[in-house]
Amino acid sequence: MATMLTARLSRSLSQLPRKTLNFSEGENGTRRSLLFYSPSFVPVGRRTYADSVNPVGSKAVLVTGCDSGFGFSMAKHLHSKGFLVFAGCLMKVRDESSSSSLSSVQPCDDCSSVSSCPGLWGLVNNAGISTFGDVEFTSMETYKEVAEVNLWGTVRVTKSFLPLIRRAKGRVVNSSSIMGRLANVSRSPYCITKFGVEAFSDCLRYEMHPLGVKVSVVEPGNFIVATSLYSPERIRAIATQMWEQVPEAVRRDCGRKYFDEMAARMENFCNRGSADTCSVIDAVTHALTSTTPYTRYHPMDYYWWVRMQIVTHLPGAISDRIYIH
């Protein structure tokens, strides 16, 4: 991991602001220190991908969730690369920057226009929604609503278009998240859907390998300020509605102060992240065009990348101590 870290960091770790975590070791009371680095400082990692690419030719790709955010930019970028792009839109035409300006691609709100296409090279399952809330504050309806779009939507769309992709020996690119690799407090409704997308993608990749279809997962870090996934106004609206629906006993036990702090943490999170989505668009483009696409892409800043490595590779007792407790 040290070698990978060195390769990813263009500046020495010693130059970054750091925080020291002290551990007391068992009964002998020995103190040990662990250093980790502030998320506010770190730039977004830009990875250079292998550049052996398949010619785009007249290949067709379907991207879901193109009304805004990553999907909107992706549709336009892939079109500029020469793809015939079917841009899945909910068709809520809102302003200049929404789906109404996707005139040069093929906005579609049903599957028929894509199904009639002679071949489909790529499917990008990008559509998604998010919410927040501790487990006790989150209703079953909310869990189901988020899963319906993020998880079952991905499964449903993939199953619909897999015959076309399979015949073309094409690509499936699923949008997961850093929250599909590590869980976090107040994020269970979103995390469980993205962990599901990861598992679904792995199963699909194994099954499709002998058939020549390549399946990749893109796991963006925090780009909240660049997309419409969240806004401080939306956080406040969700919080107001959530508090009204929280069972009386939970309200009494947890208290309004704790609830408000949770919502404030989330609002604070929304003001962070990268405004430049190029690393996500590059990752999806590479997954669709490279002769050797990666299984997983990590367009995220160093803070989240290091946290993902620690949570993935170290025992839970250690990663919990660093990031949660």
Ligand SMILES: NC(=O)c1ccc[n+]([C@@H]2O[C@H](COP(=O)([O-])OP(=O)(O)OC[C@H]3O[C@@H](n4cnc5c(N)ncnc54)[C@H](OP(=O)(O)O)[C@@H]3O)[C@@H](O)[C@H]2O)c1
């Ligand atoms: N932004 C981040 O920091 C971040 C980080 C990790 C992963 N992601 C993932 O990236 C993907 C794109 O999100 P984004 O950040 O670009 O957010 P976004 O701007 O809100 O885009 C999500 C898109 O999905 C569409 N959508 C929502 N519900 C849908 C439904 N039921 N059927 C079809 N389309 C639907 C939205 O349409 P409307 O706008 O019309 O509702 C919108 O076009 C999501 O899967 C998200 O989980 C985002």
